[in-house]
Amino acid sequence: MEPFNITINHLGSDLTLTVIPTENYYRLAYFGGIIGAVKKEELGWAWIPEHEIEISELPLYEYKMGVNDPEKPELHQISIFEIGLAIETELKEKN
Numbered sequence: 001m002e003p004f005n006i007t008i009n010h011l012g013s014d015l016t017l018t019v020i021p022t023e024n025y026y027r028l029a030y031f032g033g034i035i036g037a038v039k040k041e042e043l044g045w046a047w048i049p050e051h052e053i054e055i056s057e058l059p060l061y062e063y064k065m066g067v068n069d070p071e072k073p074e075l076h077q078i079s080i081f082e083i084g085l086a087i088e089t090e091l092k093e094k095n
Contacts, residue, residue: 009082017035023041026087
């Protein structure tokens with residue numbers, strides 16, 4: 001499956017993430033780096049611990065604050081429910 005973008009609300013602003021499907025989970029990329037990964041489980045969605053994320057074409061995201069850069073998105077502040085719903089909606093639209 002090809003990567004696709006989702007847009008979610010983060011601290012009152014739209015945040016666009018690139019979803020990179022793998023065999024077992026979905027990596028989440030932001031500005032050219034992996035900021036996390038999620039997987040669908042029996043009762044909903046779960047975060048993948050950072051040390052379990054397979055890194056391939058993209059490195060882990062490194063935040064570098066510039067003059068006009070947005071705040072670094074913190075995964076604990078982003079609703080996994082909202083990310084999961086956005087992924088499910090995008091997958092339904094593709095089928």
